[in-house]
Amino acid sequence: MPNVSEILDLAGIFVFALTGALMGVRKRLDVVGMAMLAEITALGGGVVRDLILNVRPAAFQSVGYVLVPLVATVIVFYWHPHVTKVMPVILVLDAAGLGLFCAVGTAKAMEYGLSPLHATVLGITTAVGGGMLRDVLAGEIPTLLYDRQLYAVPALVGSATMAALSSYGLHGWPATLAAAVLAFGLRIVAMRRKWQAPVARGDGE
Amino acid sequence: MPNVSEILDLAGIFVFALTGALMGVRKRLDVVGMAMLAEITALGGGVVRDLILNVRPAAFQSVGYVLVPLVATVIVFYWHPHVTKVMPVILVLDAAGLGLFCAVGTAKAMEYGLSPLHATVLGITTAVGGGMLRDVLAGEIPTLLYDRQLYAVPALVGSATMAALSSYGLHGWPATLAAAVLAFGLRIVAMRRKWQAPVARGDGE
Amino acid sequence: MPNVSEILDLAGIFVFALTGALMGVRKRLDVVGMAMLAEITALGGGVVRDLILNVRPAAFQSVGYVLVPLVATVIVFYWHPHVTKVMPVILVLDAAGLGLFCAVGTAKAMEYGLSPLHATVLGITTAVGGGMLRDVLAGEIPTLLYDRQLYAVPALVGSATMAALSSYGLHGWPATLAAAVLAFGLRIVAMRRKWQAPVARGDGE
Numbered sequence: 136m137p138n139v140s141e142i143l144d145l146a147g148i149f150v151f152a153l154t155g156a157l158m159g160v161r162k163r164l165d166v167v168g169m170a171m172l173a174e175i176t177a178l179g180g181g182v183v184r185d186l187i188l189n190v191r192p193a194a195f196q197s198v199g200y201v202l203v204p205l206v207a208t209v210i211v212f213y214w215h216p217h218v219t220k221v222m223p224v225i226l227v228l229d230a231a232g233l234g235l236f237c238a239v240g241t242a243k244a245m246e247y248g249l250s251p252l253h254a255t256v257l258g259i260t261t262a263v264g265g266g267m268l269r270d271v272l273a274g275e276i277p278t279l280l281y282d283r284q285l286y287a288v289p290a291l292v293g294s295a296t297m298a299a300l301s302s303y304g305l306h307g308w309p310a311t312l313a314a315a316v317l318a319f320g321l322r323i324v325a326m327r328r329k330w331q332a333p334v335a336r337g338d339g340e
Numbered sequence: 341m342p343n344v345s346e347i348l349d350l351a352g353i354f355v356f357a358l359t360g361a362l363m364g365v366r367k368r369l370d371v372v373g374m375a376m377l378a379e380i381t382a383l384g385g386g387v388v389r390d391l392i393l394n395v396r397p398a399a400f401q402s403v404g405y406v407l408v409p410l411v412a413t414v415i416v417f418y419w420h421p422h423v424t425k426v427m428p429v430i431l432v433l434d435a436a437g438l439g440l441f442c443a444v445g446t447a448k449a450m451e452y453g454l455s456p457l458h459a460t461v462l463g464i465t466t467a468v469g470g471g472m473l474r475d476v477l478a479g480e481i482p483t484l485l486y487d488r489q490l491y492a493v494p495a496l497v498g499s500a501t502m503a504a505l506s507s508y509g510l511h512g513w514p515a516t517l518a519a520a521v522l523a524f525g526l527r528i529v530a531m532r533r534k535w536q537a538p539v540a541r542g543d544g545e
Numbered sequence: 546m547p548n549v550s551e552i553l554d555l556a557g558i559f560v561f562a563l564t565g566a567l568m569g570v571r572k573r574l575d576v577v578g579m580a581m582l583a584e585i586t587a588l589g590g591g592v593v594r595d596l597i598l599n600v601r602p603a604a605f606q607s608v609g610y611v612l613v614p615l616v617a618t619v620i621v622f623y624w625h626p627h628v629t630k631v632m633p634v635i636l637v638l639d640a641a642g643l644g645l646f647c648a649v650g651t652a653k654a655m656e657y658g659l660s661p662l663h664a665t666v667l668g669i670t671t672a673v674g675g676g677m678l679r680d681v682l683a684g685e686i687p688t689l690l691y692d693r694q695l696y697a698v699p700a701l702v703g704s705a706t707m708a709a710l711s712s713y714g715l716h717g718w719p720a721t722l723a724a725a726v727l728a729f730g731l732r733i734v735a736m737r738r739k740w741q742a743p744v745a746r747g748d749g750e
Binding site: 364365367368369370371372373374376377379387391394395396397400401403406416417418420421476477478479 | 596597598599659660662663666667677681684685686687689690691692693695697698741742743744745747
Binding site: 159160162163164165166167168169171172174182186189190191192195196198201202211212213215216271272273274 | 391392393394454455457458461462472476479480481482484485486487488490492493536537538539540542
């Protein structure tokens with residue numbers, strides 16, 4: 136089912152690009168800066184993963200991967216107050232992108248012969264790398280490092296699940312979907328219930 | 341004509357390194373920090389391009405590429421008030437470096453089999469990547485993301501032109517020169533006429 | 546002697562991870578952020594080196610490299626006031642890590658056919674790259690760019706020594722150890738005597 140997985144991939148890229156372009160508006164970047172931030176947010180995690188796998192990044196082999204963030208930029212440029220209004224929807228879609236990217240990233244890493252542990256690390260990298268680059272380029276400490284929300288942890292659980300399934304011979308889109316849905320669900324529950332990661336005592340709180 | 345292109349390359353690296361070392365003075369870095377910033381500004385864009393192309397970076401195959409930024413550092417360290425006085429000249433030379441690097445970067449990406457669209461993206465990366473790393477390491481949001489000056493757009497036009505020429509079979513230094521001059525001219529005109537990229541309305545202005 | 550060099554490597558990773566996790570406490574990151582910063586600080590320099598060498602990063606081939614920073618995170622999370630109290634010890638161990646990483650990084654680069662000059666650059670990158678990433682992700686200008694302490698210079702001396710020894714046919718752990726000890730000693734003396742790198746006059750001081 137190449138079409139389904141490609142459409143899902145592009146959907147994930149679209150949502151991540153929206154968050155990049157919205158950060159651009161918040162930081163009063165010009166439209167060129169918005170487009171660059173949208174591209175890097177959407178594609179950065181996968182590019183870093185592929186550099187580490189020592190293969191040419193997927194983003195540089197597909198026209199859609201480059202064009203979709205530009206579409207997201209145009210939408211945010213003209214209609215960002217409307218986009219901001221549907222932020223709860225975007226957060227849900229972002230959780231879906233997180234789930235999808237961690238599962239797909241881990242699966243690709245396993246395919247290229249990494250151990251389950253290292254594939255898990257690369258799955259997390261795929262899912263959160265673009266957002267970290269977005270925050271650093273916008274002059275901020277990456278949100279997921281300090282905001283105590285569980286964002287990397289669902290990616291960790293999804294990636295580890297994918298790596299486990301894959302090492303038991305369960306590849307293909309059903310396994311990927313299962314791992315993605317698990318990470319997505321965990322992220323949604325963590326948001327709803329406001330679960331928090333602990334902070335070190337003393338200086339830390 | 342390897343000599344001409346090598347000399348142009350080293351000249352571009354020299355100017356980019358000057359801007360890195362000058363940023364170091366402005367941020368009160370010590371001389372070691374200045375040298376590191378000069379190296380990363382001058383070589384960063386090309387290194388990122390080559391990592392994505394999955395080849396060993398050109399900067400790590402040429403002695404001149406590493407030494408020229410050190411020369412720029414020494415000059416800025418001892419004579420930075422004089423260097424700052426000729427800033428208008430440096431901005432013109434920086435525009436020349438921008439033009440050259442986007443054309444050379446795109447040509448190399450086409451050579452390695454990338455599509456014209458992706459070669460254009462890598463051309464822009466080559467031209468602006470080092471400056472973005474410079475700004476991030478200096479603790480600032482990359483200038484080109486917010487200052488509304490047309491800096492990435494001339495690189496885009498030059499890269500797209502190079503990609504188009506190359507995909508019609510026009511390689512070699514005349515094509516590269518034409519694309520570089522186009523980007524350079526556009527950048528100069530944009531500076532003179534103070535053309536500005538638009539900012540999203542509402543929060544953005 | 547693979548065991549000795551592996552243990553030394555893991556010890557260096559452990560100390561670098563401690564500095565990453567401690568930065569996390571100082572910046573009030575949550576435990577997930579601390580772990581991510583510990584991993585990136587400990588492994589970042591070597592990963593960048595291996596990307597430039599165009600080989601799969603060593604950190605993604607060894608389980609220990611990924612697990613040791615997690616151990617450092619747990620220790621800092623629960624006992625960071627105690628860890629902070631032994632900071633002078635940590636600074637000495639960090640100097641040992643600096644020495645080791647610059648020597649090992651340079652040796653690996655020579656092995657992969659880089660020139661002594663470029664191998665020296667990659668040795669410095671191995672030693673200081675992780676710390677630079679740590680500082681950027683923590684929202685700060687990398688310390689070693691401005692604090693005038695000699696940190697990169699000992700790495701430069703150690704790397705250049707390793708490159709020289711290696712280009713005269715002296716490989717293996719005795720040569721690596723000699724270069725590492727030289728860089729380590731120079732760093733310790735620089736700390737004790739408070740040697741300072743110069744800053745450009747005028748704007749700079």
